[in-house]
Every structure is written in structure tokens, then in C-alpha cells.
Amino acid sequence: MAQQEDVFKKIVSHCKEYGFVFPSSDIYDGLGAVYDYGQNGVELKNNIKNYWWKSMVLLHDNIVGIDAAVFMHPTVWKASGHVDAFNDPLIDNRDSKKRYRADVLIEDQIAKYEEKIEKEVAKGRKRFGDAFDEAQFVSTNGRVLEIVAKRDALHARYAKAMEAMDLEELKQIIVDEEIVCPISGTRNWTDVRQFNLMFKTEMGSTADGASTIYLRPETAQGIFVNYLNVQKTGRMKLPFGIAQIGKAFRNEIVARQFIFRMREFEQMEMQFFVKPGTEMEWFNTWKQTRMAWHQALGFGAENYRFHDHEKLAHYANAATDIEFRMPFGFKEVEGIHSRTDFDLKQHAKYSGKKIEYFDPEDNQSYTPYVIETSIGVDRMFLSIMCHSYEEEQLEGGDVRTVLHLPAALAPVKLAVLPLVKKDGLPEKAQEIMQELKFHFNCKYEEKDTIGKRYRRQDAIGTPYCITVDHDTLNDNTVTLRDRDTMEQRRVNINELRAIIEEQVSLTSLLKRL
Numbered sequence: 001m002a003q004q005e006d007v008f009k010k011i012v013s014h015c016k017e018y019g020f021v022f023p024s025s026d027i028y029d030g031l032g033a034v035y036d037y038g039q040n041g042v043e044l045k046n047n048i049k050n051y052w053w054k055s056m057v058l059l060h061d062n063i064v065g066i067d068a069a070v071f072m073h074p075t076v077w078k079a080s081g082h083v084d085a086f087n088d089p090l091i092d093n094r095d096s097k098k099r100y101r102a103d104v105l106i107e108d109q110i111a112k113y114e115e116k117i118e119k120e121v122a123k124g125r126k127r128f129g130d131a132f133d134e135a136q137f138v139s140t141n142g143r144v145l146e147i148v149a150k151r152d153a154l155h156a157r158y159a160k161a162m163e164a165m166d167l168e169e170l171k172q173i174i175v176d177e178e179i180v181c182p183i184s185g186t187r188n189w190t191d192v193r194q195f196n197l198m199f200k201t202e203m204g205s206t207a208d209g210a211s212t213i214y215l216r217p218e219t220a221q222g223i224f225v226n227y228l229n230v231q232k233t234g235r236m237k238l239p240f241g242i243a244q245i246g247k248a249f250r251n252e253i254v255a256r257q258f259i260f261r262m263r264e265f266e267q268m269e270m271q272f273f274v275k276p277g278t279e280m281e282w283f284n285t286w287k288q289t290r291m292a293w294h295q296a297l298g299f300g301a302e303n304y305r306f307h308d309h310e311k312l313a314h315y316a317n318a319a320t321d322i323e324f325r326m327p328f329g330f331k332e333v334e335g336i337h338s339r340t341d342f343d344l345k346q347h348a349k350y351s352g353k354k355i356e357y358f359d360p361e362d363n364q365s366y367t368p369y370v371i372e373t374s375i376g377v378d379r380m381f382l383s384i385m386c387h388s389y390e391e392e393q394l395e396g397g398d399v400r401t402v403l404h405l406p407a408a409l410a411p412v413k414l415a416v417l418p419l420v421k422k423d424g425l426p427e428k429a430q431e432i433m434q435e436l437k438f439h440f441n442c443k444y445e446e447k448d449t450i451g452k453r454y455r456r457q458d459a460i461g462t463p464y465c466i467t468v469d470h471d472t473l474n475d476n477t478v479t480l481r482d483r484d485t486m487e488q489r490r491v492n493i494n495e496l497r498a499i500i501e502e503q504v505s506l507t508s509l510l511k512r513l
């Protein structure tokens, strides 16, 4: 675990050192849980967004996109339930004066039991070697069964307390489990209290009678309030979806793990409107579709899992998370929710407008049900970084830091490197750049030795480098180097575009879906 924490720390510093992610307002020592994306980060982020957007809007002829404003009428949040129910249960440690989410403290405790189980399994594997049968071991080993029983009992108690939002019981669980503050190491806890996560601001000057408005905590409501506009102007027939990418804001109390939990972040959400009664079928379809989207990146199916919710949000009748194996355990990257007709009905009630769908086949009007897929761009970014980062041991004891980013998402696709800064090589390299830069993101570099330049490109995940040398001037060929294998081969300049495009284009990735 400590080793994994070290890896995570290295990833965070790598992100800063190589222009992926900086703390916000860095020269003022940062702002808690707010981050800026640098020159490479913004490219990777845009590629992730493009991959999502195209998989939704381009590949589904019944999904369209919108871009709603961050500010919305304040009644939206009353109707959606966020003013009354978008709360976290908080607890303070009196000694460290640190504030925690009670549910997170308990979930961390559950994770500790899981770690213990994994440790026992690892011990068993070591002891029994090839004859090791994990399923049998887990179902018969006394120590494992004991930990599993404790974990399951805690899980059941926690789920019940969260379901009822029983704050006293949450506190009691923390006391009974002897959970200590990670900073002070003490169990000197306050009671658990509710805390609303929405940021407020004021619109208009006070003299004019300013009104309190909220920074949206999810982009979904921008879709719900535009349901009628899109359905009518797009003449959309059920089932159909509306997709959106945009900023969301939450006053997270436990902001930690870098860009995993931020106060300003970006969501990619899609609301899929369906006929009531068909929602479970669509829920399952979207579960599979979204998992396929993740797995097409090639990180290995074993690094993903579904986690079905015990405690459903105030609007849902089914919900699951797609979790990814981060260095700090399996964590939610995406949520898939069956939101019923809750939101549209609430907006109809609060706005006084009829928000329905006339079904020409049934000759009747009804409020559509909604399946939502909701993924955080930043969390997706983090999962990609974590999986791609490697400190590779090379022959001779050397270590190279490489980002094995999926080629279609890499910030730079091709680095164009003249072997030396003379003899017409820079000019030839520039000529190649001028041709290829219209097709994919290329970077020209002539400073330092070729070896150092390769390493710099490895560190930002550039899938290909080409080196322009003296032979290039005679035979029009360059050395093409592959980031992952480090293999080099000679190719004709005229073939470069086709070879690279095949590997790095988003189209190739989308075709895997």
C-alpha cells in the first residue's frame, strides 16, 4: 500500500513537471482542491472529451448535444432537490480540528478490511503456489471468513444508516469501529452534521435586489430544463438522448487525492429519455455500452468493476458505478443512474409547464423516464494517468519514465527531431512538420541529445518520434521510433502520415466500440 502511495505521489509530481496539471493559483500556494490543466493536460483532456462526445453524438443518431449555462434559475435547484438534500454528513476531530465526511471515514474502514482480505489471499498464493485455488481459499480460510464477516456486517450497518441518513448511527459506527483521525490519531469526534455542497453567489447588484444563485453541482439539470426545447426543435422521438460536457462545482469538504475530488470539475453527462417501463432494459444497455467505452482503451478488463448502489440518490430507482483500479484502490469514475421521471416531474411542478412526450404509437402523453450516464472528465484523466505511468527498468540499470497513454488520447502524436542542429536537417524536419501538423498534433524539438529528447517525449506519452538524419536528405526516409517498444525502423516520409494516423486517430479507437 505504501508503495502504491509512493507511485501516486510520483504521478502527481509528474503531472506538474510535464505540464499536465498545476495547482490553481500556484504562485499564491494554490487553492484547495482546484487545479489548472497545463499545455499537455489540456490536450489529453480535450481528447478524452472528444472520445466521449463522438461516442455519444456521432455514433448514436438518437443522441444530440447541448451546452447549457452554468448559472441557472435558483428554483431549478429547489425542484431538483439539491437545496434540501444535496448534503454530506460531516464530522470534526476536536484535536486536529480537521473535518471529514463521516461516510468516507466508514468507507475507508471497509476498504481496510478489503485490504486485509487481499493480504491473506496473497499469503495463501505464496504458500500454495500453482495449486492455489483463490475461490476455495476465500470460502474456507478461517481468518478470511472472519474478516469478510466483519466487513459485511459493517457494510450492512453503514448502508442502513446512510439510507435513513441516521446521523447518530453514523457517529456510533465511527465510535464502535474505533476509527481514528488520520492527522491527530485520536477518537475525539464531534457529532455528525449535514452540510450542503452547493456554492452560492449573487446575481445583480444589491440595490436592484440581488438574488442568490448557485453554481451548478451537476450539468444534468441543464439538460432536464432543455428537454422540451430539444425534443420539439429536434423533433426527437423516444428513446433519445441529450449529451453535455461542462463544469460543475461542489464545496467538497474532503477534497483529496489530487484531481479525484475537486471543488471545480468537469462532467460529461448524457440523459437518455425512455418510455416508462423500459428503463431497466435501458439501464442495463447503458451499463454495457459505457463499460465497453472504458475497456476499448485497452487497460485490461480486470481493472474495472461495477459497484451497485445500496443507498440510492433521492432521484434514482437503480444506480451503479463503474470503478477503476487506482493506486488507492477501486474508485468510482462514472455513475449510471435510472433517475425515473423525478426530475422532469419536479420541473413541471415548479415551473407550471407541461413537460411530457406525446407518443404517436400509443396515442398518449406521458413523462419520460431517464437513464443517466455521468462521468467526471478529471477522474477519467486521473485513471488514464495512473494506468499509463511506468518507471521502466532498462537493461544496464537505467530507468525510463514513460506514459503508455492510449495513442488516440496522447497530447502529442508525433515528435519531429532533427539529429543535429545543422547540415539542413532542421529545415528538412520543419518541412515534414508543416505537412503533418494538419493531420495530428506534432511537436518539433532540436535541443539536447536525441536520447534526452526521446525520454522527454516518453514522459509525455508521445507514441511516435521521427529522427531526421543525413540519410534523410538522400533517400527521403526517417527513423520512426515506437514509444512502448522503443523499436526503430526506417520508413519513407511519404508513408509517415498513413502509418501514424492508423495508430493515433480517434476513428480507430471509436471503431473498437
Ligand code: GAP
Binding pocket: 217, 218, 219, 220, 250, 252, 259, 260, 261, 262, 263, 265, 266, 267, 269, 332, 333, 334, 335, 372, 374, 375, 376, 377, 378, 379, 380
Ligand atoms: N448527475 C449525476 C451526478 O452528478 P455523481 O455521481 O455525483 O452524479 C458523477 O457525479 C461523476 O462526476 C462521478 O462519477 C465523478 O466522476 C464526477 N465527480 C463527482 N464529484 C466530483 C468531484 N468533486 N471532483 C471530480 N469529479 C467528480
